[in-house]
Amino acid sequence: MSLNTGKVQTSIMNLIERVxxxxPINIADIGVASINETPAYSDLVIGEYGHLFAFDGDSRQIPALQKLYGEHATFLNHFLADGAQHTAYICREDTAITSLFKPHQSALAFFNxxxxxxxxxKQQRIQTARLDVIDEIGDLHFI
Known part of the structure; x- marks a missing residue:
């Protein structure tokens, strides 16, 4: 069974307009890197029904998203975790794979x-942030 995402998106927008x-709905996207995929919340943010709180520790990902969402989003350059120091595994910018988790090469090799x-x-020691102590976000409705 396949899901018709266009129909689902239209239904969500119709519901939002009726309500x-x-x-606005406060939306958090953790690891928001810009990839060739439209996020489920995109129409809510662009239609001004939602405000996006976009988290990505890789600051290289933020400019493209700022251009898309503008003032309807708050961009936070944080790696979210437990608030302690960790190693970030920095990968090429265009891959959006930078992470606190070391890429598992044999698993990645499974895909072409x-x-x-x-x-x-490169590897870099970074300070992580805990989601529950970041003042800028307030209440979140959709993560």
């Missing part, structure tokens, strides 16, 4: 050309 929200996506170009 007539007094405040993914081995090169997970190639770590």
């Amino acid at each position: 007539q929200l007094s405040d 050309n993914f081995s090169s996506f997970g190639k770590v170009v």
